[in-house]
Amino acid sequence: MLDTSIMEKLRVLTESAKYDVSCASSGTQTKNKGGLGNATAAGICHTWAADGRCVSLLKTLLTNDCIFDCAYCANRSSNDIKRVSFTAEEIATIVVEFYRRNYIEGLFLSSAIEVNPNATTEKIIQTLKLLRNRERFYGYIHVKAIPGADPELIRQAGELADRMSVNIELPTEESLRILAPQKNVQKLLLPMAQIKKGIDEVNEDRGKYKFAAKFVPAGQSTQMIVGATRDSDRSILFAAENLYKNFSLKRVYYSAYVPVNAGANLPAIQTAPPLLREHRLYQADWLLRYYKFEAKELLTEQEMNFDLDFDPKMNWAFRNLDRFPIEINTADYGLLLRIPGVGVQSARRIMHQRKISPIKYEDLKKLGIVMKRAKYFIVCGGKFFGERNLEVEGLKRIMNPKPMYEQLSLFNLTKEVPYPLGGRNLLPKPVEVGSPTDGQAKLGLGRVIF
Amino acid sequence: MIYLHDGLFDGFLTCIYQHYYGHKATGIFEKASYTPCLFDEVLVIETDTEKARKVYNSIVEKLSEEVYWSVFYTFLANDVNKDCYLLNYIVLAFKMGPSISLLHSHDVVYPVKRLSKKVMSERHRFLGILRFSDIGNCLYAELEPENDILMILSDHFVDRYMNERFIIHDIKREKAIISNLGEWLITDFKLKEKVIFGEKELFFQGLWKRYFESIGIESRSNAKLQQQFVPLKYRKHVVEFHTD
Numbered sequence: 282m283l284d285t286s287i288m289e290k291l292r293v294l295t296e297s298a299k300y301d302v303s304c305a306s307s308g309t310q311t312k313n314k315g316g317l318g319n320a321t322a323a324g325i326c327h328t329w330a331a332d333g334r335c336v337s338l339l340k341t342l343l344t345n346d347c348i349f350d351c352a353y354c355a356n357r358s359s360n361d362i363k364r365v366s367f368t369a370e371e372i373a374t375i376v377v378e379f380y381r382r383n384y385i386e387g388l389f390l391s392s393a394i395e396v397n398p399n400a401t402t403e404k405i406i407q408t409l410k411l412l413r414n415r416e417r418f419y420g421y422i423h424v425k426a427i428p429g430a431d432p433e434l435i436r437q438a439g440e441l442a443d444r445m446s447v448n449i450e451l452p453t454e455e456s457l458r459i460l461a462p463q464k465n466v467q468k469l470l471l472p473m474a475q476i477k478k479g480i481d482e483v484n485e486d487r488g489k490y491k492f493a494a495k496f497v498p499a500g501q502s503t504q505m506i507v508g509a510t511r512d513s514d515r516s517i518l519f520a521a522e523n524l525y526k527n528f529s530l531k532r533v534y535y536s537a538y539v540p541v542n543a544g545a546n547l548p549a550i551q552t553a554p555p556l557l558r559e560h561r562l563y564q565a566d567w568l569l570r571y572y573k574f575e576a577k578e579l580l581t582e583q584e585m586n587f588d589l590d591f592d593p594k595m596n597w598a599f600r601n602l603d604r605f606p607i608e609i610n611t612a613d614y615g616l617l618l619r620i621p622g623v624g625v626q627s628a629r630r631i632m633h634q635r636k637i638s639p640i641k642y643e644d645l646k647k648l649g650i651v652m653k654r655a656k657y658f659i660v661c662g663g664k665f666f667g668e669r670n671l672e673v674e675g676l677k678r679i680m681n682p683k684p685m686y687e688q689l690s691l692f693n694l695t696k697e698v699p700y701p702l703g704g705r706n707l708l709p710k711p712v713e714v715g716s717p718t719d720g721q722a723k724l725g726l727g728r729v730i731f
Numbered sequence: 732m733i734y735l736h737d738g739l740f741d742g743f744l745t746c747i748y749q750h751y752y753g754h755k756a757t758g759i760f761e762k763a764s765y766t767p768c769l770f771d772e773v774l775v776i777e778t779d780t781e782k783a784r785k786v787y788n789s790i791v792e793k794l795s796e797e798v799y800w801s802v803f804y805t806f807l808a809n810d811v812n813k814d815c816y817l818l819n820y821i822v823l824a825f826k827m828g829p830s831i832s833l834l835h836s837h838d839v840v841y842p843v844k845r846l847s848k849k850v851m852s853e854r855h856r857f858l859g860i861l862r863f864s865d866i867g868n869c870l871y872a873e874l875e876p877e878n879d880i881l882m883i884l885s886d887h888f889v890d891r892y893m894n895e896r897f898i899i900h901d902i903k904r905e906k907a908i909i910s911n912l913g914e915w916l917i918t919d920f921k922l923k924e925k926v927i928f929g930e931k932e933l934f935f936q937g938l939w940k941r942y943f944e945s946i947g948i949e950s951r952s953n954a955k956l957q958q959q960f961v962p963l964k965y966r967k968h969v970v971e972f973h974t975d
């Protein structure tokens with residue numbers, strides 16, 4: 282199989298798969314049981330692509346030959362593109378050889394819908410069986426659940442994979458109907474519900490038996506596209522919050538829409554992907570998961586979209602100035618997390634160090650607090666160090682949004698990156714949120730479906 | 732009194748032992764990297780594994796595993812004063828007990844936290860960017876890390892490649908992990924001749940490079956960010972960054 286046709290297939294199928302952003306390999310720990318590979322809980326990036334994004338998995342499609350015709354997708358059946366498919370054997374070989382060389386952490390296998398959902402899922406299962414049973418591969422595997430496939434097949438795939446995902450893509454029923462008419466909400470939520478049930482059952486069994494079967498041990502995730510429709514950040518974030526609650530998702534990923542097709546209901550083909558908007562959504566998502574914020578605190582009826590100049594936490598602080606300043610030496614953990622410039626790690630350090638001795642102003646920087654932002658919102662040992670009596674406008678002027686890329690680099694890359702692994706914070710140039718075309722205006726703001 | 736050791740962790744721990752049972756140490760250095768100073772009183776300490784073990788035991792028992800790992804990671808750091816920081820840290824730790832882990836910004840604690848974090852993150856980086864080649868009878872990888880991280884890479888790769896034979900070669904320090912189906916050791920190591928890659932190896936290198944080129948999204952291209960994650964100094968041994 283060592284020939285150039287493999288090279289070409291890998292190129293074509295990677296090009297088609299790369300817009301799927303969920304690349305995190307973290308969330309599970311598997312010991313090697315005498316074969317090849319293991320999975321580490323922390324997740325490992327193996328390289329960073331030219332766009333600065335972390336590459337952890339071999340992310341590819343089984344095939345790009347699709348019977349569906351989703352408007353936003355490069356592989357839709359109405360596009361005249363080259364169609365290729367891998368065999369199960371080819372994928373298994375590439376995964377093993379890449380893994381041995383430490384190029385990758387594992388496999389992220391997605392697929393267009395070839396022939397029908399069952400046939401596609403069967404081929405996915407065949408690939409996983411080769412890897413797990415013949416090659417005794419214990420590395421990380423993430424597969425797409427194909428909506429519409431038989432529940433029995435989804436179960437089989439779930440027993441072999443570490444993570445499964447169904448991409449929701451759009452947060453409202455209306456958008457789905459217009460852009461992906463062959464999909465519907467029920468069809469998408471069904472496999473999600475099944476996977477959740479499978480995971481819950483195994484967890485229950487684990488309480489009872491020592492050797493409970495495995496089922497998607499790293500949990501399930503999903504992805505939503507940002508900027509293909511007029512859906513607001515609020516619709517997207519509320520949908521994400523509901524998905525976390527109702528399906529216990531591990532992650533929701535957001536993907537700035539890169540126009541690959543022309544279409545009446547789509548942004549113009551030259552529209553730049555709304556990277557900054559995507560960045561704000563990731564920050565907000567991070568606030569939901571680790572900072573105990575609720576979606577309704579971050580966006581309101583009056584404020585449907587995130588301010589692109591300030592991050593969501595800072596914006597929340599602007600709207601709630603009456604709660605500040607907060608005393609570092611007495612505030613509880615939840616309150617510390619609400620201070621701009623204080624992250625999870627610094628909040629923990631504060632809690633620890635306070636047990637031994639009161640915290641002094643000079644300590645704050647060493648504890649990892651970004652003082653440039655925090656000093657307007659805190660008191661330390663009763664003393665306030667920012668300028669007095671600032672109202673929102675004054676604060677905004679001081680925090681004076683620099684040209685966009687500088688503003689973003691304030692966000693400390695090495696400490697807390699709200700992305701799967703690695704980040705995309707530094708933008709080459711300021712980016713506009715895609716301006717609506719005429720056709721798009723029809724979409725309006727849909728009802729949140731979950 | 733300045734104590735000098737042979738560069739092994741046991742040597743360092745023996746110095747700590749001497750500090751408590753002999754003269755008080757004012758500084759500890761590795762013999763090879765110490766620049767003599769006219770006014771220093773210097774003593775070279777003979778490594779004694781028994782004494783080292785006693786110190787190790789009391790760190791783990793009276794303090795905590797966490798303290799031990801901070802000490803060990805800091806010891807691997809590339810910093811001439813690391814052992815002096817550690818001396819102060821260990822002395823303070825035995826005064827305070829395990830609660831020393833709660834401190835972070837303290838003058839004695841901070842340098843240790845800072846260095847151990849640096850070592851830890853370099854380890855994590857290499858878990859990702861270390862590249863092996865199949866050279867016929869085993870897998871072979873080269874690296875030139877800033878800190879001496881070979882030891883703390885071993886657990887990860889030995890478990891991962893349980894069914895393989897491999898060599899991880901620190902060419903700067905001329906030593907290597909050599910692992911054979913799960914059994915391994917660290918030893919002095921130098922290549923006699925240049926490694927030559929076979930056809931199959933070159934094919935998979937090429938395939939990987941092709942994949943690497945295809946995965947980036949052009950409209951989001953961002954070389955500056957890429958360089959932040961993979962600084963130029965690390966690229967020498969990372970095959971997808973080689974141009975040919």
Ligand code: SF4
Nearest residue numbers: 347349351354357393
């Ligand atoms: S089903 Fe998937 S691959 Fe097929 S057109 Fe829709 S999004 Fe694209």
